[in-house]
Amino acid sequence: MSNIRIDVKSRTPIFEQLCAGIREEIxxxxxxxxxxxxxxxxxxxxxxxxxxTIQKAYAELExxxxxxxAPGRGSFVSDDIRPAMGAFEEKILAxxxxxxxxxxxxxxxxxxxxxxxxxxxxxxxx
Amino acid sequence: MSNIRIDVKSRTPIFEQLCAGIREEIxxxxxxxxxxxxxxxxxxxxxxxxxxTIQKAYAELExxxxxxxAPGRGSFVSDDIRPAMGAFEEKILAxxxxxxxxxxxxxxxxxxxxxxxxxxxxxxxx
Amino acid sequence: MSNIRIDVKSRTPIFEQLCAGIREEIxxxxxxxxxxxxxxxxxxxxxxxxxxTIQKAYAELExxxxxxxAPGRGSFVSDDIRPAMGAFEEKILAxxxxxxxxxxxxxxxxxxxxxxxxxxxxxxxx
Amino acid sequence: MSNIRIDVKSRTPIFEQLCAGIREEIxxxxxxxxxxxxxxxxxxxxxxxxxxTIQKAYAELExxxxxxxAPGRGSFVSDDIRPAMGAFEEKILAxxxxxxxxxxxxxxxxxxxxxxxxxxxxxxxx
DNA sequence: GTGGTCTAGACCACA
DNA sequence: GTGGTCTAGACCACG
Numbered sequence: 001m002s003n004i005r006i007d008v009k010s011r012t013p014i015f016e017q018l019c020a021g022i023r024e025e026i027x028x029x030x031x032x033x034x035x036x037x038x039x040x041x042x043x044x045x046x047x048x049x050x051x052x053t054i055q056k057a058y059a060e061l062e063x064x065x066x067x068x069x070a071p072g073r074g075s076f077v078s079d080d081i082r083p084a085m086g087a088f089e090e091k092i093l094a095x096x097x098x099x100x101x102x103x104x105x106x107x108x109x110x111x112x113x114x115x116x117x118x119x120x121x122x123x124x125x126x
Numbered sequence: 127m128s129n130i131r132i133d134v135k136s137r138t139p140i141f142e143q144l145c146a147g148i149r150e151e152i153x154x155x156x157x158x159x160x161x162x163x164x165x166x167x168x169x170x171x172x173x174x175x176x177x178x179t180i181q182k183a184y185a186e187l188e189x190x191x192x193x194x195x196a197p198g199r200g201s202f203v204s205d206d207i208r209p210a211m212g213a214f215e216e217k218i219l220a221x222x223x224x225x226x227x228x229x230x231x232x233x234x235x236x237x238x239x240x241x242x243x244x245x246x247x248x249x250x251x252x
Numbered sequence: 253m254s255n256i257r258i259d260v261k262s263r264t265p266i267f268e269q270l271c272a273g274i275r276e277e278i279x280x281x282x283x284x285x286x287x288x289x290x291x292x293x294x295x296x297x298x299x300x301x302x303x304x305t306i307q308k309a310y311a312e313l314e315x316x317x318x319x320x321x322a323p324g325r326g327s328f329v330s331d332d333i334r335p336a337m338g339a340f341e342e343k344i345l346a347x348x349x350x351x352x353x354x355x356x357x358x359x360x361x362x363x364x365x366x367x368x369x370x371x372x373x374x375x376x377x378x
Numbered sequence: 379m380s381n382i383r384i385d386v387k388s389r390t391p392i393f394e395q396l397c398a399g400i401r402e403e404i405x406x407x408x409x410x411x412x413x414x415x416x417x418x419x420x421x422x423x424x425x426x427x428x429x430x431t432i433q434k435a436y437a438e439l440e441x442x443x444x445x446x447x448a449p450g451r452g453s454f455v456s457d458d459i460r461p462a463m464g465a466f467e468e469k470i471l472a473x474x475x476x477x478x479x480x481x482x483x484x485x486x487x488x489x490x491x492x493x494x495x496x497x498x499x500x501x502x503x504x
Numbered sequence: 505g506t507g508g509t510c511t512a513g514a515c516c517a518c519a
Numbered sequence: 520g521t522g523g524t525c526t527a528g529a530c531c532a533c534g
């Protein structure tokens with residue numbers, strides 16, 4: 001989990017940065033289903049962040065069925081993350097559609113978009 | 127201007143919805159350079175929104191050089207909106223890059239993205 | 253008077269642009285003491301500006317003793333513009349002092365200022 | 379921050395006076411990069427000004443990259459104020475040029491200008 | 505506690 | 520009539 005970087009200066013809420021970071025870890029396979037997440041206190045200490053903020057991020061991820069918390073035992077990556085992945089995928093595609101729509105209004109050439117995708121896709125190959 | 131729809135229940139601030147709506151009107155050519163925008167009071171009345179909120183949106187658009195306001199005379203679409211378009215284009219492409227990046231993490235097939243672009247592009251043809 | 257150019261898009265009020273323009277004409281000697289200014293209506297027509305705005309500019313210049321209006325006969329450059337020049341000079345020097353002060357705070361080198369003056373001075377030689 | 383003085387009777391808007399005052403504090407080094415600014419409410423109370431006005435000033439300074447505001451945490455002087463300083467420097471030099479130009483029109487001797495700069499420069503030595 | 509947003513209502517200068 | 524500024528008071532999300 002030490003791959004997660006928080007930017008306290010950023011405008012996006014810290015708990016959302018946390019959600020995004022942990023979600024990436026899970027969706028990319030860095031964290032396996034069933035694996036234990038660090039405790040709220042430990043992560044709060046490691047990232048120098050208010051425990052309440054960690055708690056809020058965990059609660060949000062649990063709401064999205066990406067993790068499950070067992071009171072007194074800790075939090076764990078869900079065994080089946082496919083439904084959560086589906087919901088997240090929907091959101092990503094919706095964002096893409098919106099961006100494409102705005103690009104269309106802004107008279108950006110379609111080639112520029114596909115080219116951008118190619119470039120970004122190669123650049124982040126695992 | 128009656129094409130603009132405001133959702134007061136939305137999480138995105140009203141003034142941002144206004145900015146986006148008016149920006150679309152301008153970038154899409156629905157409003158021509160030099161054309162007068164509705165007065166702050168008139169638009170406030172039409173959309174049932176507080177005049178201060180309209181003014182905040184106009185101020186933001188003026189900061190982006192998309193419109194210019196002349197006290198006592200009204201607000202007008204800028205004669206030359208190209209520099210503003212350039213800045214906006216940058217933002218759109220950055221959004222696209224971020225969305226593609228997240229799609230990559232979520233193991234979405236690249237074909238799905240290009241297909242989505244094709245579909246969205248055709249669907250919004252003027 | 254046809255040298256005066258008004259920018260209706262500018263943020264500085266039109267009547268102030270008028271004042272500045274006419275003041276320049278007078279202080280630079282383009283208009284001689286005692287000379288008649290164009291009538292309010294004629295100037296309003298020539299510049300395509302509301303006559304009330306011309307009137308306001310003339311009133312302001314009269315308040316500054318740069319011109320004098322004779323009801324029914326028109327407006328004329330004052331015979332003795334020295335007192336008005338003095339007051340205006342004070343204002344210019346105050347502006348300069350303020351700008352220099354801010355430049356000092358911004359750590360701008362003093363040489364840059366004197367150099368700027370030399371350049372501006374030569375560039376606008378009559 | 380108690381060095382800032384606001385003149386509610388002045389013609390220049392309060393929020394601009396605030397911007398200028400805080401900007402001076404930052405550019406002069408009285409406030410260090412990363413330092414926390416007083417909270418909107420606290421400063422509003424101290425200066426006997428409406429919090430909204432303080433917020434408008436903070437928003438403007440943030441737009442100029444001189445400070446950064448983090449919802450829930452407060453506002454802070456930017457870590458790197460050099461880009462903002464550059465933009466501000468441009469404005470100052472433009473003001474100087476304009477003042478020199480008007481001085482030229484008003485037949486003010488060039489020596490008077492350089493002398494004024496020398497005097498002002500010495501008078502505000504840190 | 506913080507900053508951000510919105511509303512309601514007022515006053516001003518400008519045209 | 521216009522836009523610009525300010526005030527007072529409210530609500531919200533974040534930490």
